[in-house]
Amino acid sequence: MVTTEEIEKAKQTFPKFTVYVCCRGGETTAKTGEWYAGFGKDYNCCTEALKKANGEFKERQDEDLFNIVRKQELRKEEKTDLSDLLDRLRDIGNEIDNLLNDYNDYED
Numbered sequence: 001m002v003t004t005e006e007i008e009k010a011k012q013t014f015p016k017f018t019v020y021v022c023c024r025g026g027e028t029t030a031k032t033g034e035w036y037a038g039f040g041k042d043y044n045c046c047t048e049a050l051k052k053a054n055g056e057f058k059e060r061q062d063e064d065l066f067n068i069v070r071k072q073e074l075r076k077e078e079k080t081d082l083s084d085l086l087d088r089l090r091d092i093g094n095e096i097d098n099l100l101n102d103y104n105d106y107e108d
Contacts, residue, residue: 002040006084010037013044020046022057036045 016031021030036046050057 004039006040007037008043010040013037013042014046015043017061018043018064019060019062019065019069020050020057021060021065022053024056029084030065032070032073034067034070035073 009033014037017029020033020036021028022035033043033046045060050059
């Protein structure tokens with residue numbers, strides 16, 4: 001698990017508005033340097049990986065592209081958090097139902 005401190009330290013190593021674009025198998029994807037920093041990867045680590053990528057990855061420093069990709073990354077994180085919350089609420093609802101059933105059985 002990567003600590004918040006490690007993530008912040010890694011983020012600082014990337015040039016401003018860094019985006020990595022990958023074209024593989026007819027699909028194009030893009031991730032920001034901030035996304036990689038979330039895994040504890042710093043700019044040097046990504047640069048080394050880029051050298052080994054056989055041209056599939058390209059690095060860009062583009063503010064507009066960065067803003068679009070970062071917005072998508074944050075939306076995905078929000079959806080994940082929301083689905084986790086919904087799962088927990090379902091579990092709580094099931095526990096309440098079980099308690100009510102047990103209480104009703106006890107009264108009878």
